[in-house]
Amino acid sequence: MAKRLRCMGLLARETIREVLIHNRWFHVCVWGLLIFVLAGRFLTDLPLGSSAPKLLYDLGQGTIMSVSGTVLIILLSYHLLNELDTGAAQTYLVRRVSRGDYLVGKLLGCWLAVVLLVFLADGLLAVLVAGEMSELIESGDLISALGITGWLQLFLFQLLHLLILASLTVLLVSISTSFLFAALSSLLLWSAGLLMGAATDLSGSLEGLGGFFIQAARFIIPRFEVWDVSNSIWYAGTLPVSEVLRTGVFGLLYGSFLILLAIVCFNRRDL
């Protein structure tokens, strides 16, 4: 077991190094995301009153999650399918690395690289929002500000969200040979999962086949909207520990299930 963990750790470390040091596209994404988060500051000049930090926060969170999720999907799909195509994956697999370890190692590597990206962007956003809020608190327009615990909880949920997205991508990669198919279907399922909450509300007023399909989709598509707690944290300050633990454990179970499914599919694949 320790040997397998060490093996996965080595694979993850190598992947992170490759992404962080050699992947220029990833570097462009890092700078692009930071600039986008920073650009939200210009919108606070609009006639927003005491809601200026909320817009900054919403736009920042939206940008961070959409960019980091897309980057993660593309990184993972490209990385895995490219290594399978060029035969680089086979060189690992002949060295007593099991297929499951290989998948998990690659997943962890790409996920941790994107987590670093999210950490940087969240840090920048926290500084911008805190600056905006302190101005309002000084002028008496705002009573309380989002604390460090709230930001940490938000970061934790983002990690879970990205972990489940990475597991879903790996599952789709393990059953496909085309980068475009894996990346686009992951993006599609992710977007559908994010919109599932709004669609469920809509299905209440839809009759017939439309309502049935939406209800059926709820049982198949991973419901990513569950991990989007940014609004709740903004208004409540922090979430109760029991809720964080419950959701965290559920998220880990969900991710593990998807990874197990991906390993089963990958083991049955001809290389």
Next chain:
Amino acid sequence: MRSKVFIGLLLAALILLNLSVDRWVPNREKTVQWQQALSDWYWIQGYEAWIKKDKQRLLDDYSIATALYPSNLTYWRLAAQTIAFDLPTWERTEESEQGAKIRERYANEALSFFERSRPYFTEDPDWFLTGGFLAETAAGDRSLAIDYLAGAAAQPEFSYQVGRRYTRLLVENGDLKDAHAFLVSWLADLNQSASEAHQSEIQAWILSLENQLNLLTPTN
């Protein structure tokens, strides 16, 4: 090397073009489509908050929806009216005195919210009309309502409704001379296309005010 210099020059030209676009294309619609789409999204979110009676979320959503698309008077008007008339009912208490205080607080909040949109509607009589409506019905402040409607009446063109409401408020406030002067100038400015019913109504109003003014004027 040459191609890099060329790309650099192209980028510099692009930046210069972006910086000077306001000078070259004046009076264009500033709100871009993504801002409008985002504004609509926040407006729908606000509706969800309204259903759940989540006051803080509603205020944030409406503030952001209006700020992202500030030239949309409908959003400003509906948001301000929601703040003035809906939010007090969410906090209604048994005591009537406290209820009045709550209504007053929200009326002031609605007016200060609505005032944020002033720079975008300096020449729009409908904006002044909405302000006057809020000041009169929500805040119960007749002088403020008159100020708003005076702004609407100062525009080159305003609706019949604006003129009528302005005159009524002036009369109710006891400013009969001001009301008379306004009606006379309004009648003179009315063009031929104005309906006869409106013209005759204004004339009848002028006559009635002249009678009242004669009664008030002390005779020697």
